[in-house]
Amino acid sequence: MGDIFKIGQVIQDDSSKIQCKVEEFLGDGGQGEVYKVKLGDTDYALKWYFPHAATPQQKEILEQLIQTGRPTKKFLWPIHLIEQQGINGFGYIMELRPQNYKSIVDLMKRRIEPSFRAVITASIELTNSFLALHTRGMCYRDISFGNMFFEPITGDVLICDNDNVAVDQQSANIGVLGTPRFMAPEVVLGKAKPSTQTDLYSLSVLLFYMFIMHHPLEGEKEAAIKCLDLPAMNKLYGEDPIFIFDPTNHSNRPIPGYHDNAIDFWPIYNQDIRDLFIRSFTKGIEDSENGRVRESEWRSSLVKLRDSIVYCSCGAENFYDIEKIKQQGSLGECWACTKPIILPPRIRINNQIIMLNHDTKLYPHHIDDEKMYDFSYPIAEITQHPSNPSVWGLKNLSNEKWVCKTTDGTIFDVDPSKNVSLVVGTKINFGNSEGEIRI
Amino acid sequence: MKRRPGGEISSRPLHFIWIADCSGSMSIDGKMQALNTAIREVIPHMRKVADENPNAQVLVRAIKFSSGAQWHISQPTPVEDFNWTDLKADGVTDLGKALSMVAEEMKMPPMSDRALPPVLVLVSDGQPTDEYSKGLSELMDQPWGKKAVRIAIAIGEDVDEQVLEKFIGHPELKPLKANNPEALLKHIKWVSTAVLKSASAPASQSDENSGNYTNVPIPVPSNNASISSTDVW
Numbered sequence: 001m002g003d004i005f006k007i008g009q010v011i012q013d014d015s016s017k018i019q020c021k022v023e024e025f026l027g028d029g030g031q032g033e034v035y036k037v038k039l040g041d042t043d044y045a046l047k048w049y050f051p052h053a054a055t056p057q058q059k060e061i062l063e064q065l066i067q068t069g070r071p072t073k074k075f076l077w078p079i080h081l082i083e084q085q086g087i088n089g090f091g092y093i094m095e096l097r098p099q100n101y102k103s104i105v106d107l108m109k110r111r112i113e114p115s116f117r118a119v120i121t122a123s124i125e126l127t128n129s130f131l132a133l134h135t136r137g138m139c140y141r142d143i144s145f146g147n148m149f150f151e152p153i154t155g156d157v158l159i160c161d162n163d164n165v166a167v168d169q170q171s172a173n174i175g176v177l178g179t180p181r182f183m184a185p186e187v188v189l190g191k192a193k194p195s196t197q198t199d200l201y202s203l204s205v206l207l208f209y210m211f212i213m214h215h216p217l218e219g220e221k222e223a224a225i226k227c228l229d230l231p232a233m234n235k236l237y238g239e240d241p242i243f244i245f246d247p248t249n250h251s252n253r254p255i256p257g258y259h260d261n262a263i264d265f266w267p268i269y270n271q272d273i274r275d276l277f278i279r280s281f282t283k284g285i286e287d288s289e290n291g292r293v294r295e296s297e298w299r300s301s302l303v304k305l306r307d308s309i310v311y312c313s314c315g316a317e318n319f320y321d322i323e324k325i326k327q328q329g330s331l332g333e334c335w336a337c338t339k340p341i342i343l344p345p346r347i348r349i350n351n352q353i354i355m356l357n358h359d360t361k362l363y364p365h366h367i368d369d370e371k372m373y374d375f376s377y378p379i380a381e382i383t384q385h386p387s388n389p390s391v392w393g394l395k396n397l398s399n400e401k402w403v404c405k406t407t408d409g410t411i412f413d414v415d416p417s418k419n420v421s422l423v424v425g426t427k428i429n430f431g432n433s434e435g436e437i438r439i
Numbered sequence: 440m441k442r443r444p445g446g447e448i449s450s451r452p453l454h455f456i457w458i459a460d461c462s463g464s465m466s467i468d469g470k471m472q473a474l475n476t477a478i479r480e481v482i483p484h485m486r487k488v489a490d491e492n493p494n495a496q497v498l499v500r501a502i503k504f505s506s507g508a509q510w511h512i513s514q515p516t517p518v519e520d521f522n523w524t525d526l527k528a529d530g531v532t533d534l535g536k537a538l539s540m541v542a543e544e545m546k547m548p549p550m551s552d553r554a555l556p557p558v559l560v561l562v563s564d565g566q567p568t569d570e571y572s573k574g575l576s577e578l579m580d581q582p583w584g585k586k587a588v589r590i591a592i593a594i595g596e597d598v599d600e601q602v603l604e605k606f607i608g609h610p611e612l613k614p615l616k617a618n619n620p621e622a623l624l625k626h627i628k629w630v631s632t633a634v635l636k637s638a639s640a641p642a643s644q645s646d647e648n649s650g651n652y653t654n655v656p657i658p659v660p661s662n663n664a665s666i667s668s669t670d671v672w
Contacts (some may be wrong), residue, residue, distance in 0.1 A: 027487070028484075030636075105490070105491055105492075105493050108448045109447050109448075109493050110446065110447050112440050114442070115442050115443075119443075145491075145493065181494070213443075213447075213448050214449065215446060215448075218449070223553070226552050226553055226582070227554065227555075227556055227582070227583070227586040227654075228554070228556075229555075229586060229654035230551075230654050231654055258553075260445060260446070261448060261449070264444040264445045264446055265443075265444060268444070308670070316442070317442075335444055336441065336444070363515075372515045429506040
């Protein structure tokens with residue numbers, strides 16, 4: 001039930017004369033209502049503000065966003081401003097979110113069960129998108145569960161509710177402060193307004209939720225609180241924020257029975273990712289200006305994390321961790337079936353180690369560190385020999401020939417669309433870099 | 440096969456209790472039916488708010504009072520399973536009895552020792568006919584009663600607003616006045632969405648509310664210095 005428009009109502013913008021027909025009420029929030037509308041033959045979403053939220057500042061922000069345009073195609077960005085005489089306030093048109101994109105809330109409530117790979121892919125896309133937004137000098141100001149959506153099979157993301165986006169350090173005094181549990185401690189304490197720096201904190205909370213299915217500050221101190229009301233939340237998330245896995249301060253460890261997800265998920269990932277979370281919620285809290293993990297750091301470690309996925313024979317995804325192997329000589333047991341994890345062949349290219357699973361693909365950045373992260377065109381993929389499935393190979397999907405060298409010194413070419421067998425010690429020269437197959 | 444370990448993210452219960460006046464006067468001018476309709480109307484909205492907040496597990500109950508009081512929906516029911524049964528008007532206005540019974544439910548147990556602030560919504564059209572202050576003090580003697588977000592909706596002109604103000608117990612928050620079914624629906628919707636959201640704190644906090652200092656950021660301007668930030672119990 002929408003309060004503002006009736007189904008079938010036609011709305012026409014006074015200045016552009018753009019017309020849209022209201023088809024369906026989609027939802028409401030604190031600021032306004034959202035409808036599905038038809039503009040020509042295409043479905044869009046129309047958000048209309050309640051009178052208290054239809055401020056001149058909001059209108060100014062929208063006009064600026066529409067003029068600037070979306071940072072990447074992952075943002076469901078305002079396209080047209082709509083005002084019609086006789087209807088209070090204003091609204092804007094944006095693209096409609098397809099139904100197969102699910103919210104992070106669905107992930108938290110286990111209504112979707114994506115693979116680790118899909119969750120990591122979504123994280124890479126989120127960090128990439130916020131990097132693009134921040135690079136334009138803009139900040140999001142309300143990174144939280146409700147605004148991020150992803151496709152559970154591919155991990156493709158869409159970022160909604162972009163009407164709070166503003167130029168960093170400007171318009172700081174109007175609009176949202178953020179969502180509790182995601183707001184940076186300095187915002188909770190009223191010492192700072194939302195900015196790019198506070199976005200970085202909120203992003204790390206969101207990533208922690210996605211990876212660990214838990215809040216990074218909810219440990220022993222949260223368990224001790226009976227009534228989790230505003231004063232208690234201000235203390236937990238603002239005045240006394242202690243990371244549950246702080247390596248030096250052990251006062252806020254997760255408690256079995258209350259915080260089981262944190263205890264279950266944390267040991268599964270590699271040390272590299274754990275280190276970024278540790279920095280985010282220790283130095284990143286102490287020093288909000290210089291201590292926080294930047295999106296480019298997240299992205300680079302997340303890409304490596306995805307390269308480190310290994311499949312147990314039971315089908316569960318585990319993670320290769322060089323630090324663990326150095327310490328205990330093996331990767332240990334699978335989190336799901338507790339059998340020892342057997343490593344697949346790997347390829348080392350410069351300082352990257354990529355697991356060669358049945359579904360592994362290599363991308364341009366793997367063989368040329370000058371290349372941007374682009375996962376649309378793989379340059380190599382794992383294949384099985386057509387007549388002997390026990391022989392695995394790496395297929396050249398690029399346009400360049402590779403030059404390979406076996407352990408006995410034999411040199412041979414692998415032309416585009418040809419395969420080289422996965423034999424230990426074989427070196428592949430990709431042009432700018434060289435990889436070596438290992439077991 | 441499970442693709443990832445663990446379960447849902449940890450959540451806390453949020454008890455939401457309707458305290459509904461069913462005295463004979465509620466039958467005049469269709470007030471009783473307007474309340475029944477309003478609550479039925481907002482249930483889907485309430486479900487949506489609860490659904491969007493994975494940190495809270497919203498549990499709903501209802502108690503009715505007229506000559507005496509009785510739990511109308513006695514079990515704390517997950518909002519996704521909550522269905523309304525129409526109330527009927529008859530008898531006097533024994534508010535005190537209802538508050539005593541709510542106070543019993545605010546004890547630990549049956550309340551768990553970890554929860555979000557409960558939300559108690561009192562809807563009344565008249566003046567209490569029993570010793571309401573006894574029931575109120577029993578409620579306020581319970582830590583969960585004191586921590587609860589208490590909202591009152593006054594239907595019509597005959598309400599003793601002072602009684603409702605005492606129930607709210609907050610100098611800045613006034614009873615919401617509903618002189619017609621539209622206003623009643625609006626208020627019922629507000630408590631079951633905006634207030635529910637604030638009690639579980641998932642919504643964006645906008646700047647204009649930042650001056651609030653209640654134990655729950657109710658989206659109404661207020662000032663309460665009596666609750667200190669160290670008040671974690």
